[in-house]
Amino acid sequence: MAEPLAETATRAREALEIKHVSVLFDGLAAISDVSLRLAPREIVGLVGPNGAGKTTLVNVLTGFQKPTKGTLHLDGADARGWSPARVRGAGVARTFQAGRLFKKLDVLENAQVAGIASGLSKAAARRRAQDVLEQVGLADAHDKIAGSLPYTDQRRLDIARALCSAPKYILLDEPAAGMSDSECEELMGIIRSLPAVHGCAVLLIEHNMHVVMSLSDRLHVLDGGRTIIEGLPEEVQKHEAFLSAYLGAEVAE
Ligand SMILES: Nc1ncnc2c1ncn2[C@@H]1O[C@H](COP(=O)(O)OP(=O)(O)OP(=O)(O)O)[C@@H](O)[C@H]1O
Numbered sequence: 044m045a046e047p048l049a050e051t052a053t054r055a056r057e058a059l060e061i062k063h064v065s066v067l068f069d070g071l072a073a074i075s076d077v078s079l080r081l082a083p084r085e086i087v088g089l090v091g092p093n094g095a096g097k098t099t100l101v102n103v104l105t106g107f108q109k110p111t112k113g114t115l116h117l118d119g120a121d122a123r124g125w126s127p128a129r130v131r132g133a134g135v136a137r138t139f140q141a142g143r144l145f146k147k148l149d150v151l152e153n154a155q156v157a158g159i160a161s162g163l164s165k166a167a168a169r170r171r172a173q174d175v176l177e178q179v180g181l182a183d184a185h186d187k188i189a190g191s192l193p194y195t196d197q198r199r200l201d202i203a204r205a206l207c208s209a210p211k212y213i214l215l216d217e218p219a220a221g222m223s224d225s226e227c228e229e230l231m232g233i234i235r236s237l238p239a240v241h242g243c244a245v246l247l248i249e250h251n252m253h254v255v256m257s258l259s260d261r262l263h264v265l266d267g268g269r270t271i272i273e274g275l276p277e278e279v280q281k282h283e284a285f286l287s288a289y290l291g292a293e294v295a296e
Pocket residue numbers: 068072073091092093094095096097098099100140
């Protein structure tokens with residue numbers, strides 16, 4: 044049976060989307076005319092050299108940075124000018140490049156606070172926190188003080204906290220930074236499971252090419268604040284502009 048037209052139209056609008064966004068800092072462009080769409084349950088890799096504008100773009104998508112030009116829509120609603128709390132309440136969660144844990148609270152409390160901040164009752168937030176910690180492999184560490192965790196577990200707790208608001212879109216800013224190969228593999232398992240287990244789409248910023256190429260359905264490459272290539276990972280990695288912009292910078296580091 045054909046799907047009713049109204050449902051088709053609603054599904055077509057479902058996305059976290061920016062169009063023609065520019066961000067200027069003191070007259071200098073950090074982002075220039077970038078358009079990006081994250082649809083439900085897809086994994087999009089956002090890559091580019093240091094200073095390319097990746098974190099600035101995440102800030103725009105989460106209400107932390109108002110674009111100088113361009114539009115932001117969340118499931119069809121005009122979200123330009125929304126506060127970070129309103130964007131989060133509408134289903135968009137993020138992690139921060141430097142991490143933002145409550146270092147003196149324990150692991151369960153850190154996750155629970157994130158659930159409460161997204162509107163859950165204390166009891167519901169605790170239950171959700173327990174579930175999420177189990178899924179990211181931190182259940183056994185629930186009573187450890189967050190600041191005492193090994194670095195990689197702190198990054199996992201970052202992701203758990205973001206998941207506690209039951210997001211439809213989750214934006215991860217370099218989650219594998221500082222991880223060993225085996226820790227990366229474990230993290231990749233968690234990220235790969237996010238669409239099926241948590242029903243969320245993922246925007247993955249990652250410098251580790253193995254991680255981002257293996258996980259992403261599509262890649263979006265920025266350089267100097269501009270989109271230089273978009274496409275399937277296997278297409279992008281053969282692209283000359285990608286090799287010179289991204290790998291060129293990596294080799295030079
Ligand atoms: N609040 C700010 N004020 C002024 N300039 C900024 C600000 N935030 C970012 N920038 C500049 O904007 C550009 C893009 O920075 P951004 O942090 O978005 O890059 P990035 O791709 O996330 O880099 P990295 O890989 O190092 O995390 C850089 O030139 C940076 O110095």
